[in-house]
Amino acid sequence: MTIKISIDCMGGDHGPSVTIPAAIAFVKDEPDAELILVGLEDALKAELHKHLPSGHPRISIVPATEVIAMDDPVEVALRRKKDSSMRVAISLVKEGKAQACVSAGNTGALMAVSRYVLKTMPGVDRPAICTLIPNQKDCPTYMLDLGANVDCEPHHLHQFALMGSALVSALEGKPKPTVGLLNIGEEDIKGNDVVKQTAVLLRADHAKGVLNFYGNVEGNDIFEGTTDIVVCDGFVGNVVLKASEGLGRFLKNVLKTELKNGPVNLLGAFIAQGAIKAISQRMNPSRYNGASLLGLRGLVFKSHGGEDAYGFGWAIRRAFEAARHDALSQISTAISELMPASDAAAQASAGPGATPGINDINQEKTA
Amino acid sequence: MTIKISIDCMGGDHGPSVTIPAAIAFVKDEPDAELILVGLEDALKAELHKHLPSGHPRISIVPATEVIAMDDPVEVALRRKKDSSMRVAISLVKEGKAQACVSAGNTGALMAVSRYVLKTMPGVDRPAICTLIPNQKDCPTYMLDLGANVDCEPHHLHQFALMGSALVSALEGKPKPTVGLLNIGEEDIKGNDVVKQTAVLLRADHAKGVLNFYGNVEGNDIFEGTTDIVVCDGFVGNVVLKASEGLGRFLKNVLKTELKNGPVNLLGAFIAQGAIKAISQRMNPSRYNGASLLGLRGLVFKSHGGEDAYGFGWAIRRAFEAARHDALSQISTAISELMPASDAAAQASAGPGATPGINDINQEKTA
Numbered sequence: 001m002t003i004k005i006s007i008d009c010m011g012g013d014h015g016p017s018v019t020i021p022a023a024i025a026f027v028k029d030e031p032d033a034e035l036i037l038v039g040l041e042d043a044l045k046a047e048l049h050k051h052l053p054s055g056h057p058r059i060s061i062v063p064a065t066e067v068i069a070m071d072d073p074v075e076v077a078l079r080r081k082k083d084s085s086m087r088v089a090i091s092l093v094k095e096g097k098a099q100a101c102v103s104a105g106n107t108g109a110l111m112a113v114s115r116y117v118l119k120t121m122p123g124v125d126r127p128a129i130c131t132l133i134p135n136q137k138d139c140p141t142y143m144l145d146l147g148a149n150v151d152c153e154p155h156h157l158h159q160f161a162l163m164g165s166a167l168v169s170a171l172e173g174k175p176k177p178t179v180g181l182l183n184i185g186e187e188d189i190k191g192n193d194v195v196k197q198t199a200v201l202l203r204a205d206h207a208k209g210v211l212n213f214y215g216n217v218e219g220n221d222i223f224e225g226t227t228d229i230v231v232c233d234g235f236v237g238n239v240v241l242k243a244s245e246g247l248g249r250f251l252k253n254v255l256k257t258e259l260k261n262g263p264v265n266l267l268g269a270f271i272a273q274g275a276i277k278a279i280s281q282r283m284n285p286s287r288y289n290g291a292s293l294l295g296l297r298g299l300v301f302k303s304h305g306g307e308d309a310y311g312f313g314w315a316i317r318r319a320f321e322a323a324r325h326d327a328l329s330q331i332s333t334a335i336s337e338l339m340p341a342s343d344a345a346a347q348a349s350a351g352p353g354a355t356p357g358i359n360d361i362n363q364e365k366t367a
Numbered sequence: 368m369t370i371k372i373s374i375d376c377m378g379g380d381h382g383p384s385v386t387i388p389a390a391i392a393f394v395k396d397e398p399d400a401e402l403i404l405v406g407l408e409d410a411l412k413a414e415l416h417k418h419l420p421s422g423h424p425r426i427s428i429v430p431a432t433e434v435i436a437m438d439d440p441v442e443v444a445l446r447r448k449k450d451s452s453m454r455v456a457i458s459l460v461k462e463g464k465a466q467a468c469v470s471a472g473n474t475g476a477l478m479a480v481s482r483y484v485l486k487t488m489p490g491v492d493r494p495a496i497c498t499l500i501p502n503q504k505d506c507p508t509y510m511l512d513l514g515a516n517v518d519c520e521p522h523h524l525h526q527f528a529l530m531g532s533a534l535v536s537a538l539e540g541k542p543k544p545t546v547g548l549l550n551i552g553e554e555d556i557k558g559n560d561v562v563k564q565t566a567v568l569l570r571a572d573h574a575k576g577v578l579n580f581y582g583n584v585e586g587n588d589i590f591e592g593t594t595d596i597v598v599c600d601g602f603v604g605n606v607v608l609k610a611s612e613g614l615g616r617f618l619k620n621v622l623k624t625e626l627k628n629g630p631v632n633l634l635g636a637f638i639a640q641g642a643i644k645a646i647s648q649r650m651n652p653s654r655y656n657g658a659s660l661l662g663l664r665g666l667v668f669k670s671h672g673g674e675d676a677y678g679f680g681w682a683i684r685r686a687f688e689a690a691r692h693d694a695l696s697q698i699s700t701a702i703s704e705l706m707p708a709s710d711a712a713a714q715a716s717a718g719p720g721a722t723p724g725i726n727d728i729n730q731e732k733t734a
Contacts, residue, residue, distance in 0.1 A: 136617050147551050150559045184514050184605040192517045192602055219609030223617040235559055236603055238551040239586040243607045244614050246587030250503050251618055254649050258642040265642035272635025275625040282621050 002034050002058075003323045005100050005316060006092040009039035009047075010067040010085040012104025012305045012312070016047040019104065022312035024051050026320075027058050033320055034058045036098055038089040040067065064088040068109050070305060077109035078116060086110060090117045093298040099323035100299035102290075102315050110302055111148055111293060118298040123335040126152075127295035128160045128234070129302070130167060131241065132288040132318075135225030140288060142168050142177075143222060143230045147238035148293075154197035157181070157231055159335065161202055163294040164229040165211055166334035170327035171318075172228070180217030180227035182236060190216060194233070210334075248283060255279075286311030290318030292327075295335075299328055369401050369425075370690045372467050372683060373459040376406035377434040377452040379471025379672045379679070383414040386471065389679035391418050393687075394425050400687055401425045403465055405456040407434065431455040435476050437672060444476035445483060453477060457484045460665040466690035467666035469657075469682050477669055478515055478660060485665040490702040493519075494662035495527045495601070496669065497534060498608065499655045499685075502592030507655060509535050509544075510589060510597045514605035515660075521564035524548070524598055526702065528569055530661040531596040532578055533701035537694035538685075539595070547584030547594035549603060557583060561600070577701075615650060622646075653678030657685030659694075662702075666695055 009019040016039060023035045037044050041063040048055065064085040068077045077084065086105050092098040094117050103110050111127065120127055130144035144160050145152070152160075161179045168177040181199055183191040188199060199216065206213035214227045219240065222230050232240070259269040259276070269276060281287075285304075289311040293300040299322050303315035322328075376386040383406060390402045404411050408430035415422065431452040435444045444451065453472050459465040461484050470477050478494065487494055497511035511527050512519070519527075528546045535544040548566055550558040555566060562583075572578035581594045586607065589597050599607070626636040626643070636643060648654075652671075656678040660667040666689050670682035689695075 134617075136620065150551060182606060184517060184602055195602075219606040219611070220613030220616070222610055223613035232606075235551055235562075236606055239549060239599075239603055240607055240610045242586030243589055243611060244586070246590035247611050247614055248618075249587070250501075250590040251615075251650065253503065254646055255622075258645045258649075259639060261642055261645070265639045268635045268637070268639025268642065270635070271638060272626060272632045275628055275632035275635065278625045278628070279621055282625075283618065 001032060001324075003032055003100075003320055004034045004036060004098045005102060005319050005323065006036040006038055006062070006089040006098035007316065008086045008089040008101065008103035008105055009037045009044055010064075010105070011110075012303060012307065013070065014308075015039075016043050018307065018309050018312055020044065020047040021051060022309040022316060023059065024048075024056065025309065026313050026316045027056055030320065032324070034060075035316075036060050036062055036089075036092060038062045038064050038092070039085040040064065062088060062092065068105050068113075070106050072106060072109060074108045074112045077106065078112050084113075087113050087117065090114050090298070090300060093300070094118055100301060100319040102301045102303060102312075102319045104303035104305050104307060104312060104315070106305075107147070107302060110300065114293055114296050114298070114300045118296045118300070121295050121297050121332055121335055124159055124163070124295035126156055126159070127293055128163065129237075129291050130164055130294050131291040133222055133241075133244070134282070134288055135223050137225035139172070139225065139228075141222050141225055141230055142228060143232070143237060143241070144294065145232065145234040145237050146241055146291060147234045149234040151235075152194060152233035154194055154201055157194070157198040157233065158201040158205075159295070161198075161211060161213070161229070161231045162205075162334045163331050164231060166331040167292060167294060167322070167327050168228050170325040170330045171321055173325075174228060176212040177228035178212050178214045178226075179229045179231060180214045180221060182222075182230050182232035183216040183218065185218065186216050188216070198231075245285065248285065252280075252283065287314060290315035292318065292322065294331060297328075299323055368399060368691075370399055370467075370687055371401045371403060371465045372469060372686050372690065373403040373405055373429070373456040373465035374683065375453045375456040375468065375470035375472055376404050376411055377431075377472070378477075379670060379674065380437065381675075382406075382434075383410050385674065385676050385679055387411065387414040388418060389676040389683060390426065391415075391423065392676065393680050393683045394423055397687065399691070401427075402683075403427050403429055403456075403459060405429045405431050405459070406452040407431065429455060429459065435472050435480075437473050439473060439476060441475045441479045444473065445479050451480075454480050454484065457481050457665070457667060460667070461485055467668060467686040469668045469670060469679075469686045471670035471672050471674060471679060471682070473672075474514070474669060477667065481660055481663050481665070481667045485663045485667070488662050488664050488699055488702055491526055491530070491662035493523055493526070494660055495530065496658050497531055497661050498658035500589055500608075500611070501649070501655055502590050504592035506539070506592065506595075508589050508592055508597055509595060510599070510604060510608070511661065512599065512601040512604050513608055513658060514601045516601040518602075519561060519600035521561055521568055524561070524565040524600065525568040525572075526662070528565075528578060528580070528596070528598045529572075529701045530698050531598060533698040534659060534661060534689070534694050535595050537692040537697045538688055540692075541595060543579040544595035545579050545581045545593075546596045546598060547581045547588060549589075549597050549599035549607075550583035550585065552585065553583050555583070565598075612652065615652065619647075619650065654681060657682035659685065659689065661698065664695075666690055
């Protein structure tokens with residue numbers, strides 16, 4: 001079965017010079033993939049021609065005349081650049097011409113445009129950003145939200161838990177993945193009111209068999225892989241993710257500096273180069289690239305803006321797998337089961353302006 | 368000038384077998400230190416005799432008949448065990464017989480008992496926990512709060528900034544250390560309302576020359592050493608700290624596993640053992656042990672419960688340096704300058720029951 005993915009080729013720090021080589025490598029590697037490259041036509045054709053002079057039967061180009069810059073405010077992305085590569089790529093999902101979209105563009109713009117074009121799923125108040133984090137168990141921890149929602153109510157975190165659970169169930173083939181609620185202690189009494197009230201909702205779901213709620217988890221559990229999913233508000237999630245990236249870079253620098261300190265250490269490092277390569281591979285954040293924007297009526301994946309073709313390829317892979325495993329309908333089912341029908345109808349008829357949380361998204365970090 | 372430090376020798380996972388060797392090593396190393404060991408008399412005497420059969424002129428014992436267990440609820444620590452080693456050690460500070468106290472006991476109990484015995488400083492609504500975190504620049508980042516306050520108002524974060532600034536000024540000899548406000552982006556528009564309102568207060572202090580406010584910082588800035596101090600609420604601080612500890616352990620395991628993977632790597636690691644020792648030393652969290660409980664009318668330092676004598680020695684060192692540099696009066700001055708005199712008087716006459724935030728502390732993690 002062919003899976004069609006639309007790619008915003010202009011996004012990210014490097015644009016087509018990264019996105020197109022990644023797309024070519026992916027399509028060669030994945031016989032079921034068909035990729036639609038979206039962007040400034042001349043730029044795409046030139047880059048594609050460099051690598052594949054005669055083209056590829058499963059790669060096509062859809063032109064867009066505008067590009068959303070990494071520092072464009074959300075308003076510009078949303079109201080001024082109506083023919084941006086990002087918007088055209090997302091619209092292909094809306095029109096059913098692609099099953100998922102990938103972009104390395106500005107996160108705030110991507111969330112706002114996706115929300116405007118695709119709308120939120122019935123029953124979802126606010127979409128969330130979910131990413132993978134490596135852990136001791138070598139099966140990733142999925143964590144959400146990562147910054148789309150800085151102020152959350154318990155029912156938002158509740159929805160994040162359901163969406164995350166459905167995504168992991170689809171992508172990892174786990175029928176009942178475990179969900180942990182990020183807190184400052186394991187005991188029920190710990191945490192602020194929002195977290196305590198969320199735990200009540202999640203425990204009720206667990207009792208009904210809807211969710212496999214593990215209970216509270218702490219910061220260290222993210223990297224210990226205690227649960228498949230870790231749920232938190234976007235402020236905490238964003239700070240933890242960036243702190244972890246910062247610590248990772250710091251430790252990598254320590255490693256480099258010390259192993260290059262004098263000829264003896266250099267010799268040792270040369271002999272143990274197999275181990276050092278393996279360490280660097282396991283510590284490579286590019287393997288975990290590709291965050292999903294959950295809660296929309298279509299699959300949208302976000303690559304880190306600074307990724308190279310290897311990393312961008314992982315984002316395409318995540319979008320492809322989510323589409324292949326029909327993650328969207330699994331999320332939709334998980335969410336709709338919990339909603340009275342009347343709510344679902346009201347939600348479905350509401351326009352994008354009616355959805356709360358847009359302010360949060362408007363201030364989302366450009367990265 | 369002699370500095371007297373009281374030590375709760377019964378706290379932590381190991382009690383006297385760790386705290387007493389650490390105290391002996393410290394007193395031998397530091398001619399200006401006088402240490403008061405507090406705990407069950409027989410246990411202390413036996414352990415001391417093992418290492419120093421004839422005692423030490425600058426080590427004395429003050430007996431206490433009770434011990435606060437690591438899992439004792441705050442109520443038990445506060446109301447039932449009135450002759451606990453922790454409480455007696457803190458009381459020595461209150462009575463002016465010691466200039467600072469160190470304990471590896473239960474954090475929640477330590478905060479509650481310290482607050483009850485010493486009271487909060489005039490102008491401080493809620494004490495906070497401040498710890499050191501290693502960074503790229505190899506001068507530590509001081510971060511607070513780490514979990515004493517899960518729900519903060521802007522004026523709480525404001526007080527944390529002032530207390531942290533005064534502490535770093537005293538300990539690191541920096542007259543105007545930089546203060547960063549932890550957020551999800553650098554721009555003023557980013558973050559939740561509490562953070563935005565806090566920034567307004569900190570900018571006003573900066574304009575008055577009271578504080579060196581850098582602006583918003585992000586998670587990665589903690590490890591990049593962008594600012595001397597990072598201010599956040601106790602929920603975020605606790606999660607970030609534990610996540611960092613978890614990631615550190617994870618990476619250490621990866622390093623170990625890969626370097627022991629096969630004889631060639633083992634040989635390389637053996638040759639580069641100097642570098643590996645240096646890496647392990649720089650990654651060793653024990654060097655950063657010793658968090659301060661700020662905002663009390665006395666200096667109290669908390670060691671991690673699981674530390675060995677080397678780590679516990681660092682906590683004694685931090686307490687000693689804070690006392691030697693008179694951190695207490697610097698913090699008190701920084702806070703009182705901002706308070707109208709009437710507030711100060713009201714605060715000073717209020718009992719411990721009147722201070723808000725005790726609920727937060729009551730739920731503080733046992734560790």
